[in-house]
Amino acid sequence: MSAIDLAASVRRGEVTATDALATALRAIDARNDELNVFLHVDRDGAEARARAVDDAVASGRDPGPLAGVPVALKDNLCTRGVPTTASSRILEGWRPPYTATVVERLVAAGAVPVGKTNLDEFAMGSSTETSAFGPTRNPLDPERVPGGSSGGSAAAVAAGMAPLALGSDTGGSIRQPAALCGIVGVKPTYGLVSRYGLIAFASSLDQIGPFATSVADAALCLEVIAGHDPRDTTSLPEPAPALVDHLDDGVAGRRVGLVSELVEGADADVVAQVERAAAALEAAGAQVVRLSIPELRLGLSAYYLIAPAEASSNLARYDGVRYGRRVAADELGAMNEATRTLGFGDEVKRRIMLGTYALSAGYYDAYYGQALKVRTRMIEAFRRAYEQVDVLLGATAPSVAFRFGEKTANPLAMYLSDVFTIPTNLAGEAAVSVPFGTGEAGLPIGVQLLGPGRSEARLLAAARVLEVAS
Amino acid sequence: MKSGWEMVVGLEVHTELRTATKLFCSCANEFGAAPNTHVCPVCLGLPGSLPVLNERAVEMAMSIGFALRCTIAPSTFHRKNYFYPDMPKNFQISQYDLPINSSGYLDLPDGSHVGIERAHMEEDTGKSTHLGASGRLHGAERSLVDYNRAGVPLVEIVSAPDIRSAAQARLYVAELRRVLIATGASDGRMEEGSLRVDANVSVRRPGAPFGTRCEIKNLNSLRSLQRAIDYEADRQIELIEDGGTVRQETRHWDESTGVTSTMRVKEEAEDYRYFREPDLVDLAPDAAWRDRVAAALPPMPGVRRTALLQHLVDPTDAQREAVEVVLDLDLDRYVHGAAEAGLDAATALARTANEVAGAEDGADRLSVEAFIGTLRLEASGQLSATQAKTVLADLLAEGGAPEEVVARRGFTQLASDALDGIVDEVIAANADEWSRYRDGDDKLAQFFIGQVMARTRGQANGKAVVEILRSRRG
Numbered sequence: 001m002s003a004i005d006l007a008a009s010v011r012r013g014e015v016t017a018t019d020a021l022a023t024a025l026r027a028i029d030a031r032n033d034e035l036n037v038f039l040h041v042d043r044d045g046a047e048a049r050a051r052a053v054d055d056a057v058a059s060g061r062d063p064g065p066l067a068g069v070p071v072a073l074k075d076n077l078c079t080r081g082v083p084t085t086a087s088s089r090i091l092e093g094w095r096p097p098y099t100a101t102v103v104e105r106l107v108a109a110g111a112v113p114v115g116k117t118n119l120d121e122f123a124m125g126s127s128t129e130t131s132a133f134g135p136t137r138n139p140l141d142p143e144r145v146p147g148g149s150s151g152g153s154a155a156a157v158a159a160g161m162a163p164l165a166l167g168s169d170t171g172g173s174i175r176q177p178a179a180l181c182g183i184v185g186v187k188p189t190y191g192l193v194s195r196y197g198l199i200a201f202a203s204s205l206d207q208i209g210p211f212a213t214s215v216a217d218a219a220l221c222l223e224v225i226a227g228h229d230p231r232d233t234t235s236l237p238e239p240a241p242a243l244v245d246h247l248d249d250g251v252a253g254r255r256v257g258l259v260s261e262l263v264e265g266a267d268a269d270v271v272a273q274v275e276r277a278a279a280a281l282e283a284a285g286a287q288v289v290r291l292s293i294p295e296l297r298l299g300l301s302a303y304y305l306i307a308p309a310e311a312s313s314n315l316a317r318y319d320g321v322r323y324g325r326r327v328a329a330d331e332l333g334a335m336n337e338a339t340r341t342l343g344f345g346d347e348v349k350r351r352i353m354l355g356t357y358a359l360s361a362g363y364y365d366a367y368y369g370q371a372l373k374v375r376t377r378m379i380e381a382f383r384r385a386y387e388q389v390d391v392l393l394g395a396t397a398p399s400v401a402f403r404f405g406e407k408t409a410n411p412l413a414m415y416l417s418d419v420f421t422i423p424t425n426l427a428g429e430a431a432v433s434v435p436f437g438t439g440e441a442g443l444p445i446g447v448q449l450l451g452p453g454r455s456e457a458r459l460l461a462a463a464r465v466l467e468v469a470s
Numbered sequence: 471m472k473s474g475w476e477m478v479v480g481l482e483v484h485t486e487l488r489t490a491t492k493l494f495c496s497c498a499n500e501f502g503a504a505p506n507t508h509v510c511p512v513c514l515g516l517p518g519s520l521p522v523l524n525e526r527a528v529e530m531a532m533s534i535g536f537a538l539r540c541t542i543a544p545s546t547f548h549r550k551n552y553f554y555p556d557m558p559k560n561f562q563i564s565q566y567d568l569p570i571n572s573s574g575y576l577d578l579p580d581g582s583h584v585g586i587e588r589a590h591m592e593e594d595t596g597k598s599t600h601l602g603a604s605g606r607l608h609g610a611e612r613s614l615v616d617y618n619r620a621g622v623p624l625v626e627i628v629s630a631p632d633i634r635s636a637a638q639a640r641l642y643v644a645e646l647r648r649v650l651i652a653t654g655a656s657d658g659r660m661e662e663g664s665l666r667v668d669a670n671v672s673v674r675r676p677g678a679p680f681g682t683r684c685e686i687k688n689l690n691s692l693r694s695l696q697r698a699i700d701y702e703a704d705r706q707i708e709l710i711e712d713g714g715t716v717r718q719e720t721r722h723w724d725e726s727t728g729v730t731s732t733m734r735v736k737e738e739a740e741d742y743r744y745f746r747e748p749d750l751v752d753l754a755p756d757a758a759w760r761d762r763v764a765a766a767l768p769p770m771p772g773v774r775r776t777a778l779l780q781h782l783v784d785p786t787d788a789q790r791e792a793v794e795v796v797l798d799l800d801l802d803r804y805v806h807g808a809a810e811a812g813l814d815a816a817t818a819l820a821r822t823a824n825e826v827a828g829a830e831d832g833a834d835r836l837s838v839e840a841f842i843g844t845l846r847l848e849a850s851g852q853l854s855a856t857q858a859k860t861v862l863a864d865l866l867a868e869g870g871a872p873e874e875v876v877a878r879r880g881f882t883q884l885a886s887d888a889l890d891g892i893v894d895e896v897i898a899a900n901a902d903e904w905s906r907y908r909d910g911d912d913k914l915a916q917f918f919i920g921q922v923m924a925r926t927r928g929q930a931n932g933k934a935v936v937e938i939l940r941s942r943r944g
Contacts, residue, residue: 078518091517098511100518199517204748232520233751310748313551316560317515321615332555332613359551359743368745 003069003163003217007110010057010068017053017068017112021046024070024114027161035137037155039075040083041115046070049112056110064110066224071106072156072165075116076123077208078197079103086199087121087131090343091324100197101232102166102208102225109224114162117152121345122315123173123201125149126417129408130347140182140443144401147177147417150211154181157211164221165211170201171303172396172421174209175433179396179446182435184218184463185211187421189453190428191236193222194229200314202307203234205425215434215464219243222456241457249461252285255389256462261296262394262420262448269439270395277436277447278393280469281462289389295381298374299423304415305358305371306426311348312355318343350411375426382427382452391462392450395420396433400443420448430456434463436470471635476676477703478683479633479669483646484626485656486594486664487530493593493623494521494563501662505616513621515558520749527623528570530655531591532755532763534625535571537653537770538586544754545570545590547747552740556596556615564592564626566744570753576629576649577772578641579794585630596620625655631670631680636699640692643667648771648797660691667695671702672716681706682716686730688723698723702730771797778805781815789816792823799827807838813845821845825862832866840865844872856928857881881929889922889930893938896921908943915939 001009009015025043032038056063073079076086078096085091103113120130128136128151138146139159146155150167154177157165167174169187178185186209193208200206210221226240258278263271282288320326320339327338344352358367385392397417407414424431430453433446447466451459471477489499495512511519535542548566569590576584596617600610627646633639647665650656658665672683686702689695701723706716720739721730755763769777778793779785785793796802801822808818818841826833826841844865848858853876864875875881896918897904907914915936922935 076518078516084517086517094517096511096516096518098516098519195518196520197518200749202748231522233522234520234749309745313549313561313743313745316551316553317517317558319553319555319560321555322514322558323516333553336553356743359745361741361743364743364745 001163002214003066003212004220006163007065007067007069010053010110011062013057015068016057017050017063017110018047020068021050021070021112021114024162027159028114031139031159031161034142035139035155035159036134037117037136037152037159037161038072038115039085039087039118039133039152042079042082042113045082046112046114049107053110053112064108065220066106066164067110069111069164070114070162071111072115072117072153072162073103073113074119074150074153074165074167076119076168076199076201077103077116077166078199079113079116082116084116084199085133086123087119087133088318088343088345088348089132089325090318090339092132094324096197098197101194101229103197105225106166111164111224117150117156117165119152120149120173121348122199122311123149123168123170123206124311124347124351126172126176126414127402127404127407128152128177129404130345132345135404138181138401141401141441144403144443145180147180147397147401149173149177151177153211154178154183154185157181157183157213163213164217166208166221166225167211168198168201168206168208169421169425170205170207170307171425172418174211175421175431175446175448176397176417178211178433179435179444180401182444182446183211183213184215184435184467185209185433185446186218186222186456186460187424187431188222188226188456189236189430190425191234192226192240192430192454192456194232194235196229196231200310202310203314204310205303205307207425215432215460215467216244216247218432219247219460236454238454241454243457243460246457246461247464249457250284251281251391251462251465254281254286254391254458254462256281256286256288257291257385257389257392258288259296259385259392259394260290260292261294262392262450265416265419266395266398267400267439270397270399270445273437273439273445274393274395274447277466280466281393284465284469286462288393291385291388293381293385295374295377296423299378299426300415300419302371302374302378303418303422303426304354305367306375308351308355309358309368309371310355312352312359315344315348315352347411378423379427382423382429386452390451390458391455394448394450396446396448397421400439400441400445424450429453430459432456432459432463434466436466471700471703472707474675475673475703475707476634477636477699478631478672478674478680479636479639479699480631480683481629481633481639481642482626482668482670483629483643484624484666485534485650485658487527487623487625487655488657489524489526489530489623491524491526492621493524493527493591494621497621499622500618501664503618505614505618508618509620513558514617521563521747523750523753524623527591528753528755529763530623530653531570531589531625532760533653533655533767534589534627534650535574536764536767537649538571538574538576538589538627540571540574540586540589542571542755542760544568544752546752547750548744549747551743554595555613556598556617556620558596558617558620562593562595563747563750565590576642576646578638578645579775579790580638580641582638582641584632584642587628587630589625589627592624592626594619594622594624636696636703639669639699640696643692643695645771652768652770669695669699669702671699671706673703673706673710682718684716684718684730685720686723687720687733688725690725694723694725697728698730701728705730774802778802778819781805781809782819789819792819795823795827799833801826801833803838804841807842808845811842811846813842813849817848818845821859821862825859826866829863829866835867835869836862836865840870840872847872847876851931851934853881854923854928854931856923889926889934890938892922892925892930893918893935893942896925897942907939
């Protein structure tokens with residue numbers, strides 16, 4: 001059942017939140033050992049929330065638009081008293097004393113957080129293979145990755161363990177796993193959703209967004225979590241845009257740009273589905289043009305300087321002094337070093353080193369400084385493109401879900417998984433991945449719709465057209 | 471300072487701001503609370519927490535900028551990255567290439583002028599206590615950290631290398647402290663660490679380019695500052711004269727031994743990897759906000775000093791010191807009030823700096839009118855100086871009007887014929903002194919006044935005594 005239908009049933013008293021939770025927990029119990037989706041299932045907390053929703057319904061109070069909807073949370077979202085690890089040994093056992101704004105908003109809307117999902121350690125990866133607690137398996141083919149870094153949240157929704165999930169997207173970490181798991185994923189405009197309580201990877205790029213089985217569910221979830229938060233200075237001051245009301249706006253009269261750089265190097269089955277999507281949009285009344293934005297090719301290299309640079313600073317706090325894991329040693333520096341050596345995995349260490357180097361005296365201008373210039377050019381290039389078209393179209397990922405170990409030996413091959421998604425993060429804009437057809441081995445393919453800042457309503461309406469046509 | 475040499479000093483002064491809450495969270499900014507009681511996810515740097523800039527801190531930083539005649543410009547925050555256990559995030563949020571305040575100056579009471587390069591905002595660190603033999607991190611058995619201070623707002627004021635002596639450095643910090651207190655941004659307490667000074671010291675032959683500088687840390691009082699700078703300049707001169715060269719380094723001042731010693735050399739200096747703080751937006755106070763802050767500023771000590779000194783002709787050192795006392799205690803209104811009422815400014819200054827300043831909280835009870843009234847009674851000869859001081863003391867203790875005190879105390883000046891008789895008695899009893907006075911030793915007038923005062927228990931008017939003495943001298 002969709003989140004919208006479930007919430008409606010709960011509000012009408014036809015289904016109890018407690019029953020809806022039980023259904024979710026059964027699905028989790030059935031496959032979590034196999035798929036390694038949840039790192040922690042908060043049964044007691046979820047049951048208490050569900051009861052509160054049922055009590056509200058029984059006493060005639062409206063529990064909110066997500067009444068009784070089980071929601072999975074990426075384990076880099078802080079939840080008071082509930083273990084939060086970012087899939088890292090260094091935070092093993094840590095229970096935050098506070099809750100992320102997005103989780104508070106979900107709960108206030110009647111949703112029932114069921115637990116914390118697996119991710120690439122500190123969201124650094126594209127397959128969930130860098131998790132310190134083992135990889136998540138793709139529910140559609142357990143021999144393959146679910147994508148990443150929000151692989152656990154994508155798998156939770158794809159496996160029917162929860163109708164909705166939250167992920168975070170720094171360079172594609174919502175859209176790519178959504179594509180690989182055959183569901184909808186939204187990377188909102190930077191600042192649309194509060195980051196308060198999201199364990200930072202790269203602060204200028206991170207953004208929280210929803211996973212859902214339908215465009216409408218994703219729109220509803222995003223509406224609930226979006227909007228200014230005084231605890232996040234970078235959150236946009238304007239009221240959040242209405243999304244659900246615009247879902248059926250269609251694409252008639254919209255100008256859509258099929259971007260050659262956003263299919264370049266993708267597998268043939270992926271390219272074919274993007275072409276088919278362009279045709280579907282045209283059939284629905286859009287005017288499709290083909291265009292090239294050469295600056296997008298610079299995104300990957302700029303991203304792999306900016307994101308690690310910020311990460312090297314964001315992750316400096318994990319030193320064994322205040323919380324999380326501590327590896328004892330005779331002396332402070334040695335304790336810091338031992339803690340970080342054992343606490344962080346290889347990919348995290350690689351990025352900390354990359355970022356530290358990029359910011360170092362003597363290298364800053366050549367690396368970090370240069371990357372910032374590329375970022376500015378990227379923003380300009382998008383701005384020019386949006387003078388010609390309303391929406392950009394491309395692939396979300398270069399291939400369908402790949403097999404475990406296929407890309408772990410070569411970090412660069414793994415990094416290329418995000419080549420189509422990274423430019424949106426660098427520009428701080430919005431993008432949606434929507435399932436559209438299948439490819440190799442019958443696995444799902446996602447196409448990506450990109451728009452300028454605060455264009456979510458437009459993008460979701462276009463995604464809805466593709467959802468119907470698919 | 472050895473002749474043939476000149477020292478060049480620049481000072482970095484950190485002041486904690488007197489905001490109610492910390493720079494990026496709503497924890498109380500309060501000194502002396504039980505350890506780790508004013509902490510939250512933000513100032514502990516817990517994963518997922520985000521800073522939110524305290525607007526009051528911005529206003530105080532702007533106040534400091536206005537007071538130091540700085541340019542107040544749109545600014546940004548940066549991260550200064552280095553590992554230290556009392557810094558929760560292992561980076562400090564500070565301002566780097568675009569500080570809120572830049573290019574100002576401070577005029578010192580001696581007439582000298584010190585440039586201010588910048589006055590930027592940043593967050594304070596926590597405080598470590600190292601248990602064990604050394605009392606320092608290295609070799610400690612255990613270390614305890616109190617994060618109450620972590621995230622307390624600071625403004626770092628960086629002077630130009632315009633200072634040329636340890637005494638001038640001291641004067642600069644003392645004047646800066648007065649300015650900071652006047653703005654309301656700081657309590658200026660060096661002993662509590664709310665005002666901290668680092669000194670950059672180098673030496674050169676006059677006219678030569680700047681020498682290599684050393685940064686001196688751990689200067690916890692004005693006295694330490696002055697001693698450390700003198701010591702350091704002498705050390706550098708001696709080193710150079712012995713054929714050595716000064717190495718750029720950070721040195722630690724030891725108050726007990728009176729020497730500076732190497733903390734770390736330049737090669738060991740941290741690479742702070744500054745970059746823009748992505749969790750904060752740019753800070754660009756609009757003109758209306760800046761104007762509101764500027765309009766709320768009281769007059770600064772330099773302006774007030776000039777106004778007070780204007781009442782005096784060729785002020786003495788003692789009078790200049792009295793002016794500083796008046797400034798520090800905010801008692802200007804008495805001096806200005808008396809001077810504007812046509813009374814003698816020197817007397818008003820002396821009474822203010824001594825009697826008024828000496829009475830704790832007395833200024834709350836002594837109105838300017840009562841002060842003027844008392845001085846007027848003294849000037850007209852109705853009260854002796856001693857009586858006037860007693861009246862002031864009563865007014866400072868209890869309030870009221872001078873006439874009431876005079877009546878209650880029964881203060882009436884001795885009739886002049888009675889005074890004539892007493893002066894004659896004193897002359898008769900001190901023949902030696904009288905003959906020397908008569909021969910022109912005017913200093914002895916004080917002696918006779920003292921004798922007369924003793925006999926009248928202070929009820930005589932000193933001026934009247936001198937007049938009688940002069941008339942007797944013929």
